[in-house]
Amino acid sequence: MPKFAANLSMMFTEVPFLDRFEAAAKAGFKYVEYLFPYEYPAAELKAKLDQYGLKQVLFNTAPGNVAAGEWGVSAIPGREAESHRDIDRALEYAIALECPSVLVMAGVVPDPKEYAKYKQTFIDNVRYAADKFKPHGINVMLEALSAAVKPNYLYASQYQTLELIDLIDRDNVFVQLDYFHAQIVEGNLTRITDDVKAKLGHIQIASVPDRHEPDEGEINYTHIFNKLDEIGYDGWVGCEYNPRGKTEDGLVWFEKYKNR
Ligand SMILES: O=C(O)C(=O)[C@H](O)CO
Numbered sequence: 391m392p393k394f395a396a397n398l399s400m401m402f403t404e405v406p407f408l409d410r411f412e413a414a415a416k417a418g419f420k421y422v423e424y425l426f427p428y429e430y431p432a433a434e435l436k437a438k439l440d441q442y443g444l445k446q447v448l449f450n451t452a453p454g455n456v457a458a459g460e461w462g463v464s465a466i467p468g469r470e471a472e473s474h475r476d477i478d479r480a481l482e483y484a485i486a487l488e489c490p491s492v493l494v495m496a497g498v499v500p501d502p503k504e505y506a507k508y509k510q511t512f513i514d515n516v517r518y519a520a521d522k523f524k525p526h527g528i529n530v531m532l533e534a535l536s537a538a539v540k541p542n543y544l545y546a547s548q549y550q551t552l553e554l555i556d557l558i559d560r561d562n563v564f565v566q567l568d569y570f571h572a573q574i575v576e577g578n579l580t581r582i583t584d585d586v587k588a589k590l591g592h593i594q595i596a597s598v599p600d601r602h603e604p605d606e607g608e609i610n611y612t613h614i615f616n617k618l619d620e621i622g623y624d625g626w627v628g629c630e631y632n633p634r635g636k637t638e639d640g641l642v643w644f645e646k647y648k649n650r
């Protein structure tokens with residue numbers, strides 16, 4: 391059965407961020423992921439992980455100017471220096487946190503006519519990240535985002551992720567498959583799982599359409615978890631959902647997976 395990571399950006403938001411490590415551990419999680427570590431010194435975050443016996447499995451490069459609608463800068467032509475700085479900073483955190491994977495955020499493409507330039511910029515910047523991360527055994531994740539969450543993000547389909555990975559041509563770049571987005575964009579989740587399995591590096595889950603616990607809505611996660619076992623997936627599954635109510639109250643689904 392998959393190893394589940396609590397997403398501390400979305401779960402346990404009843405308590406301040408630094409208290410979510412304890413809450414996740416108490417709820418039975420051994421692994422955590424979250425969007426961004428940069429507000430805190432890496433040593434403070436590592437101390438929390440160690441104190442509660444947790445392993446950090448994923449975080450993202452910085453998102454740029456979120457208030458201005460940005461969601462990553464690594465695809466934006468002219469922002470290469472900033473992208474490289476963000477990647478270098480992410481690497482420092484990944485080493486300090488002993489985190490095996492970093493999602494390199496691409497960004498939105500404001501004008502579809504500029505798409506090719508954005509795509510090439512992203513390819514070049516991800517190559518930079520992959521080459522910097524490689525000696526440290528750290529992997530780069532690429533995640534397709536549905537327009538429901540981020541309109542005009544560089545890529546929305548799992549097949550675009552696969553094409554990008556092919557073009558980037560580095561062996562430490564993998565698919566981060568978020569089934570929430572994949573179901574909205576293309577469905578066919580069993581087939582998608584098979585199609586990406588050779589390059590599958592990280593998974594995230596939530597119900598569709600409401601992005602709640604994985605026990606309601608369109609996706610049959612019992613089937614998905616069995617499928618992940620069938621393909622021999624041994625990475626992590628990030629619980630990137632907005633709890634319906636109190637986080638702990640929604641963890642009934644997790645009971646049977648807890649001790650993994
Ligand atoms: O939005 C998501 O699904 C994510 O996983 C990213 O971390 C942020 O876009």
Ligand SMILES: [Mg+2]
Pocket residue numbers: 533568594630
């Ligand atoms: Mg996701």
